[in-house]
Amino acid sequence: MKPEELTAMAEKVRKQDAHFSHHIHVCTESGCVSSQSDVLLKNITDEVQQRGLKGKVCVKGVGCMGLCCNGPLLKADDTMYQFVKPEDAGAIVDSLTSTPVVELVCDTKQPFFARQKLIVRENAGHIDPESIADCVAHGAYRALLKVLTSMTPQQVIAEVSESGLRGRGGAGFPTGLKWSTVSKAGGKTKYVICNGDEGDPGAFMDRSVMEGDPHRVLEGMAIGAYAVGAGQGIIYVRAEYPLAVKRLTRAINQARREGLLGHGLFGSNFDFNVEIRLGAGAFVCGEETALIASVEGKRGMPRPRPPYPANSGLHGCPTLINNVETFANIPAIMERGGKWFATIGTEKSKGTKIFALTGKIKNTGLIEVPMGIPLREIIYDIAGGIPDGKAFKAVQTGGPSGGCIPAEHLDITVDYESLTKLGSIMGSGGMIVMDETSNMVDVARFFMEFCMTESCGKCVPCRVGTYEMHELLDRICKRQATMADLNLLKELCDMVKQTSLCGLGQSAPNPVLSTLRYFENEYLKLIQSSPASHAGDGDHHVALEVLS
Amino acid sequence: MNTPVDIATESITLRIDDKDVSCRKGETVLQVARENGIDIPTLCYMEGLTVWGGCRLCMVEIAGSPKLQAACATVCTEGMIISTQSPRLENYRRMIVELLFAERNHVCSVCVSNGHCELQTMAVKLGIDHVRFAYRFPHLEVDNSHDRMRMDHNRCILCTRCVRVCAEIEGAHTKDIKGRGVLAAIIHDLDQNWGESSTCTSCGKCVNICPTGALTHRGTAVGEMTKKTTFLPYLTLMREAQP
Amino acid sequence: MTTPTAKPTVATVWLDGCSGCHMSFLDLDERLITLAGLVDVLHSPVVDQKQFPQQVDLTLVEGAVSSEEDLHKALIIRARSKLVVALGDCAVTGNVPAMRNYFDRSDLFARAYVENAQEPTTPEERRVVLPVLGVPPLRPHATALHEVIKVDMFLPGCPPPADAIWYLLTEILAGRTPATTTVSRFGK
Numbered sequence: 001m002k003p004e005e006l007t008a009m010a011e012k013v014r015k016q017d018a019h020f021s022h023h024i025h026v027c028t029e030s031g032c033v034s035s036q037s038d039v040l041l042k043n044i045t046d047e048v049q050q051r052g053l054k055g056k057v058c059v060k061g062v063g064c065m066g067l068c069c070n071g072p073l074l075k076a077d078d079t080m081y082q083f084v085k086p087e088d089a090g091a092i093v094d095s096l097t098s099t100p101v102v103e104l105v106c107d108t109k110q111p112f113f114a115r116q117k118l119i120v121r122e123n124a125g126h127i128d129p130e131s132i133a134d135c136v137a138h139g140a141y142r143a144l145l146k147v148l149t150s151m152t153p154q155q156v157i158a159e160v161s162e163s164g165l166r167g168r169g170g171a172g173f174p175t176g177l178k179w180s181t182v183s184k185a186g187g188k189t190k191y192v193i194c195n196g197d198e199g200d201p202g203a204f205m206d207r208s209v210m211e212g213d214p215h216r217v218l219e220g221m222a223i224g225a226y227a228v229g230a231g232q233g234i235i236y237v238r239a240e241y242p243l244a245v246k247r248l249t250r251a252i253n254q255a256r257r258e259g260l261l262g263h264g265l266f267g268s269n270f271d272f273n274v275e276i277r278l279g280a281g282a283f284v285c286g287e288e289t290a291l292i293a294s295v296e297g298k299r300g301m302p303r304p305r306p307p308y309p310a311n312s313g314l315h316g317c318p319t320l321i322n323n324v325e326t327f328a329n330i331p332a333i334m335e336r337g338g339k340w341f342a343t344i345g346t347e348k349s350k351g352t353k354i355f356a357l358t359g360k361i362k363n364t365g366l367i368e369v370p371m372g373i374p375l376r377e378i379i380y381d382i383a384g385g386i387p388d389g390k391a392f393k394a395v396q397t398g399g400p401s402g403g404c405i406p407a408e409h410l411d412i413t414v415d416y417e418s419l420t421k422l423g424s425i426m427g428s429g430g431m432i433v434m435d436e437t438s439n440m441v442d443v444a445r446f447f448m449e450f451c452m453t454e455s456c457g458k459c460v461p462c463r464v465g466t467y468e469m470h471e472l473l474d475r476i477c478k479r480q481a482t483m484a485d486l487n488l489l490k491e492l493c494d495m496v497k498q499t500s501l502c503g504l505g506q507s508a509p510n511p512v513l514s515t516l517r518y519f520e521n522e523y524l525k526l527i528q529s530s531p532a533s534h535a536g537d538g539d540h541h542v543a544l545e546v547l548s
Numbered sequence: 549m550n551t552p553v554d555i556a557t558e559s560i561t562l563r564i565d566d567k568d569v570s571c572r573k574g575e576t577v578l579q580v581a582r583e584n585g586i587d588i589p590t591l592c593y594m595e596g597l598t599v600w601g602g603c604r605l606c607m608v609e610i611a612g613s614p615k616l617q618a619a620c621a622t623v624c625t626e627g628m629i630i631s632t633q634s635p636r637l638e639n640y641r642r643m644i645v646e647l648l649f650a651e652r653n654h655v656c657s658v659c660v661s662n663g664h665c666e667l668q669t670m671a672v673k674l675g676i677d678h679v680r681f682a683y684r685f686p687h688l689e690v691d692n693s694h695d696r697m698r699m700d701h702n703r704c705i706l707c708t709r710c711v712r713v714c715a716e717i718e719g720a721h722t723k724d725i726k727g728r729g730v731l732a733a734i735i736h737d738l739d740q741n742w743g744e745s746s747t748c749t750s751c752g753k754c755v756n757i758c759p760t761g762a763l764t765h766r767g768t769a770v771g772e773m774t775k776k777t778t779f780l781p782y783l784t785l786m787r788e789a790q791p
Numbered sequence: 792m793t794t795p796t797a798k799p800t801v802a803t804v805w806l807d808g809c810s811g812c813h814m815s816f817l818d819l820d821e822r823l824i825t826l827a828g829l830v831d832v833l834h835s836p837v838v839d840q841k842q843f844p845q846q847v848d849l850t851l852v853e854g855a856v857s858s859e860e861d862l863h864k865a866l867i868i869r870a871r872s873k874l875v876v877a878l879g880d881c882a883v884t885g886n887v888p889a890m891r892n893y894f895d896r897s898d899l900f901a902r903a904y905v906e907n908a909q910e911p912t913t914p915e916e917r918r919v920v921l922p923v924l925g926v927p928p929l930r931p932h933a934t935a936l937h938e939v940i941k942v943d944m945f946l947p948g949c950p951p952p953a954d955a956i957w958y959l960l961t962e963i964l965a966g967r968t969p970a971t972t973t974v975s976r977f978g979k
């Protein structure tokens with residue numbers, strides 16, 4: 001594709017759009033599809049057809065609008081509707097020319113929408129992810145065009161560094177630094193990998209980005225490839241995300257057909273192709289070295305680092321591996337500049353972050369908020385607080401690798417540093433809210449069970465350590481434990497954290513450590529109420545003295 | 549690599565347990581420690597095979613690094629200061645070996661490898677007189693299908709020395725791993741009986757390299773199974789010497 | 792109660808084990824005479840007293856905890872002993888008695904009392920009756936002693952050699968914590 005063809009493509013769609021007097025956008029992401037939004041979309045299309053409004057009303061399937069718990073969501077012109085059933089299609093179409101269907105209206109002025117700041121998700125709910133033309137009309141590939149026609153790879157990296165963007169996959173590694181390492185690494189063949197494995201229980205941020213705006217991910221990858229000198233990209237997606245796979249596959253095919261992937265993009269001498277690789281759904285395959293092994297067709301097991309993938313990754317070549325959301329931030333940074341991006345967020349955590357809100361809160365779904373937002377604002381304003389008049393107890397961030405934050409710290413700001421200081425982590429963006437009815441030892445046991453079954457089995461501390469930590473937690477929960485068991489659990493947590501090979505094992509004790517930090521009394525209560533099986537806790541040194 | 553080595557620039561000096569030592573570029577902490585008579589406990593490492601890094605017994609402290617590092621997988625750099633022994637490391641190592649005993653069924657008193665077993669020896673070396681963790685008591689198979697050798701999953705510690713020797717030295721790649729976590733297990737070909745494997749050459753290398761009583765010769769009684777591993781560096785050398 | 796002039800008191804107990812550890816204890820041979828001068832053995836399979844004494848300084852326990860009776864004894868031992876030593880692999884790890892743990896108890900009973908029973912001849916014999924009266928129930932797992940009570944010291948070995956037992960006793964009597972892995976190991 002030549003530069004002017006991109007503008008022409010966008011113009012064409014905008015002209016077509018101008019003919020429509022009304023727009024109906026139906027969410028067609030996994031959340032809403034699970035409550036039949038696909039049928040709803042079809043019914044609406046039929047209703048429009050039957051009324052002979054095909055040329056007047058534009059009906060399209062779009063990405064997630066965030067308030068998934070109230071889905072299916074749809075937007076008819078400026079009115080948002082919630083809990084829409086397939087049989088409501090007629091009423092919705094009629095409302096376009098009369099009054100809104102009051103009982104289904106969803107207030108878009110509520111804090112859930114008003115307090116968000118959209119960068120990665122700016123087009124979700126507006127574009128049809130299955131139509132490249134629609135995406136281009138909303139700005140897709142404009143950043144790539146700018147990069148390929150006016151920037152050197154070094155300038156691209158400088159811009160990313162200036163933005164302060166940090167990896168959204170969990171560890172928060174500075175993206176600019178990673179790009180510059182890969183770009184400096186020797187070797188003719190380099191790869192770019194997009195990590196879409198997303199295995200945290202309760203997390204669906206990346207799925208949403210891939211389903212709702214797949215071209216943004218491809219564009220980010222292409223810019224990354226240009227910056228580091230790679231020609232081949234790979235998106236690793238778990239097979240449990242069939243819709244994401246379908247949308248990505250379609251996006252890749254369309255981009256290839258339009259010449260937005262392939263040889264000599266926009267008349268430059270930059271070639272870039274993307275392939276999809278399916279993962280079988282092992283959590284550990286999100287770890288970069290295990291992911292690379294899996295792509296190579298081997299068993300997905302981590303290996304010791306260094307060497308880091310940046311120097312020796314896929315097939316031993318320098319490899320840039322970033323998270324879906326990290327790549328999806330890139331087009332905006334290229335268009336509006338690193339400086340602009342760096343104005344959002346805190347001193348060390350820039351930009352926005354998508355969170356998947358789940359658990360005991362009124363509004364569950366996806367939100368994108370600026371870094372540094374107070375946690376209280378997320379829980380009480382955006383998420384609408386705790387339902388059924390219950391009290392907030394804690395929120396788990398970072399999934400099974402993270403920790404909990406109790407009520408007394410609700411006023412912290414959400415950024416990498418503050419969360420780490422409290423013993424949790426930003427992680428990839430899962431937020432699971434617990435109310436007063438949750439038992440925190442049980443919560444720790446739940447996450448430990450997850451780590452135990454997801455451990456790849458390569459290293460002893462994680463393979464057997466997670467099993468034994470789970471066993472000890474189980475004993476405590478069942479009121480069969482003693483103080484000696486609790487002490488052993490603490491010792492084991494420390495050992496597994498310090499000696500495990502990869503991040504899975506190293507962070508598996510975190511949920512225990514953090515619940516112990518804030519809720520040790522719950523552990524003690526369970527232990528004190530267990531019929532003590534260990535009699536005679538005497539000190540044998542004292543006994544020895546008496547004896548001799 | 550046939551490029552001439554410039555000793556001055558290619559050699560590295562470092563300090564292990566208060567001893568100044570030097571080594572060639574590319575050598576690991578474990579190699580250098582052993583060359584200098586400093587003992588670091590290992591179970592999955594085997595000279596001549598690729599590094600696995602799974603047993604985590606060889607963890608050492610490196611000054612200036614907040615994280616412990618596996619000596620077998622850490623390449624020496626100039627000026628490194630390493631300690632291989634400390635109360636903390638010893639405690640971790642003890643726990644790791646205790647975990648291995650708790651994971652499967654080790655009944656030394658009736659084991660063919662009793663008295664000739666690296667796991668058992670490691671327990672003695674680390675002063676382990678009992679296991680604090682709950683034993684799993686899993687129900688595991690003994691594969692008796694091969695006419696000369698036996699695989700007893702009750703005694704396997706998943707060090708993968710057998711997998712690597714079979715793939716890297718014998719070139720058969722009969723063995724591999726299946727499953728996750730504590731359910732992981734060594735398999736033959738596509739998870740079939742060893743005796744029915746079409747790739748196994750019956751070379752016996754895996755048996756000799758196995759640190760425990762998991763892989764043994766048939767017809768051995770309690771305590772009779774001894775292993776010979778001296779062949780390995782020699783075979784590796786022969787392989788590398790081939791043009 | 793131990794007064795400074797009285798000899799320390801010792802008990803030895805045999806739970807689910809093969810008595811090998813006690814045999815090894817008897818292998819102390821002439822050192823048994825020396826030992827008799829140093830301690831009073833109040834209770835043991837090799838002495839007459841049937842009841843476990845109210846108060847003992849040191850108890851050596853052989854065998855795994857397999858039945859409810861073993862557990863009951865273990866709790867009494869703990870309550871009445873200053874020092875409890877797990878003697879031998881069965882007490883330390885579960886060892887051979889724990890090899891039944893890979894199976895369900897009902898399968899074990901079926902194997903022992905049905906499959907391996909002699910060919911039944913009379914209708915009475917055909918009605919398989921598991922022994923229950925006067926037999927302590929088996930616990931789901933045979934376990935090491937320290938899984939049910941706090942154990943102060945461990946002497947592994949199957950059985951631990953007499954020399955190792957001697958070392959253990961003399962170290963304890965000298966007021967030192969014995970480094971038992973220097974004299975024995977699992978399976979020795």
Ligand SMILES: Cc1cc2nc3c(=O)[nH]c(=O)nc-3n(C[C@H](O)[C@H](O)[C@H](O)COP(=O)(O)O)c2cc1C
Pocket residue numbers: 166167168169170171172173195196197198199200283284285286287288289321322323324326327428502503504
């Ligand atoms: C057990 C484990 C699971 C992981 N899962 C993911 C994942 O699902 N998605 C992801 O992007 N990163 C995951 N990571 C982090 C990756 O290893 C890697 O750091 C990341 O993809 C780098 O991208 P970023 O710099 O853009 O964050 C995981 C790490 C570990 C240790």
Ligand code: SF4
Pocket residue numbers: 284301302454455456457458459460462463500501502503504505506
């Ligand atoms: S820490 Fe766990 S997941 Fe990671 S390599 Fe070790 S066993 Fe595998």
Ligand code: SF4
Pocket residue numbers: 653654655656657659660661662663665666667668703760761762977978
């Ligand atoms: S393999 Fe080694 S540790 Fe395991 S039972 Fe046999 S001798 Fe004991």
Ligand code: SF4
Pocket residue numbers: 713714718720721722723747748749750751752753754755
């Ligand atoms: S006998 Fe040789 S070929 Fe067969 S599994 Fe062992 S190492 Fe491989």
Ligand code: SF4
Pocket residue numbers: 703704705706707708709710711734757758759760762763
């Ligand atoms: S069979 Fe032996 S060599 Fe193979 S993994 Fe098990 S313990 Fe290691």
Ligand code: FES
Pocket residue numbers: 027028029030031032033063064065066067068071072073365366
């Ligand atoms: S999936 Fe439809 S609004 Fe989130």
Ligand code: FES
Pocket residue numbers: 589590591592593600601602603604605606607618619620621
């Ligand atoms: S020897 Fe280094 S991890 Fe096993």
